[in-house]
Amino acid sequence: MAVHSERVQTRSPESGKADMAATEQIAPPTAGGTPTNGRPTAGPRLLTRIAPYLLLLPAVLATLFLLGYPLLKTVLVSFQNLNSRQLVQHLTEWNGFENYTDQLSNGEFWHTTGRSVAFTVVNVVLIMVGGTLVGLLLNRLGKWMRLFLSASLILAWAMPIVASTTVYTWLFDQKYGVVNWLLDKLGFHGMLDYNWFSDQYSTFFVIILLIVWGSIPFVAFNMYAGLTTIPTELYEAARMDGAGSLKIFSSVIFPSLKPFFLATTFLEVIWVFKAFTQVFAMNMGGPQRLTETLPVYAFIEGVSNNHYGTGSAIAVLTILMLGALMAYYFRIILKQEDEL
């Protein structure tokens, strides 16, 4: 069950040894992937040698042309003065680093970057803490209760983002939204007829709630899957030594699942940092462009305001920040994963 063992990257020492033994068993026939009957003809040998490259060819070509080329194009355009006039007349006007110096000396850009970072930190902390707690809870529940909670988590997870964004605007609707009604009933009478989308922070509140709601299930299910791989003897031993719940978490669960925490945290950071649909479809970066995060800022500057060069420069700067995060993530992954 390789797939199963891949769920989380925590293997107890025993299972790790078993895996290695298994690989060793299979290893001899694998070597080189060549037929072992030692046929002398060059034809099949050559074919066997280039077979993997032939199989990879479509994927490599697709990646080069459909991912590599747009990336390159983004970089190229970021060095151009490309507004609606140049766009319509198909002009190429190079302007060196002007788009970059404009952005880097622009308060708006740094504001948006700071906002993006804060937005990401708040989201990821809530997602990781919430997801971990829900995962721990899933592990404690009885069979039926667990099924019950899992069902609702799966629905939240599977809900298409565009649909859930629309639903959240309805939940937080000023006049007939159920949230305002509930707050009023709970005694916050000032919240009746409150317009959530008229203020920067309350708009962010709704967006963050939406993202956290949609992201917790993934973390929780992974956490739960990871918890089931921890041998129960470890808990019992810790409990016999008089450890409380917190102590058990910090000295049994966390060390065993540390790779899981690191990997998931970075994935969430990357996902949230480049989130576009939730922010844009909720309130288009408003009110007064105060909820624009970097991807939304790039889109509005580039597409809505017809400054394609500027938008691309913002995109490149965003990609560089994501690249730094990804490099760190890969270092973590590669350290724990000798066989890729």
Added chain:
Amino acid sequence: MRRSIIGRSWPNAIAVVLFVFFIFPVYWMVSTAFKQNTDIISKTPVFVPLNGTLEHFDRAVHADGFWTMVGNSFVVTVGAVLASLVIATLASFAVARMKFRGRKTFVLVIMAAQMAPWEVMTISVYLIARDNDMLNSLLPLTIFYMMMVLPFTIWTLRGFIAAVPKELEESAMVDGCTRVQAFVKVVFPLLAPGLMSTSLFGFITAWNEYPLVLILNKQGGQTLPLWLTGFRSAFGDDWGATMAASSLFAVPVLVLFVFLQRKAVGGMTAGAVKG
């Protein structure tokens, strides 16, 4: 005694609260879609639509261009998923079963590509599509959606192929099959669940995609996410019709997901957490 009952019941109590928190938006979407208008815009929300109506669905379905967009969404999504499955099956077989130079590099590129910042690459994709005279067409959407789901598809299928015991393939080859025959007759049938769960996630990604279609197809070739986000402004405060539209958009995905959930969770985590 009493203490232990409380000790045992607090997890259940929290579970109930969380259940409501996670399911409520979905429930509210579907229930609003079935409510009479008077119940939707009442000062006290109606939580259970006892006298339901289908008029909102009627309005959503008869909105301008609805069926065209349903068709567009299906063509683009199914095309992207099928194309990426074909390309990914070839590539992931090589990665899972063969040793060759550059294998590790390829895997790293795929892992990075899985996190590609498509959200900020829309401008260049727009310029590329425009220079090739392919704005408002389904073709660029299909091929770029294919690329969006390809890395994940390769990564997940790689896991599923690696899970098929090598001995099966080898014994087929001992019995006289070629390597291709061994793959088609032995490995491929065993991959069916893997292919299903992988295509489910590809389907969701492509079905959901919003930023790219927003910039590429303003006049034609629009898909359902555009219809849904435009619906709110087009229909003003008609929340019944908007929620009916959201339900129509979400229900296919929710149903697929619940059915394929068990395998899907394994597939998703195998693909995502590992990279």
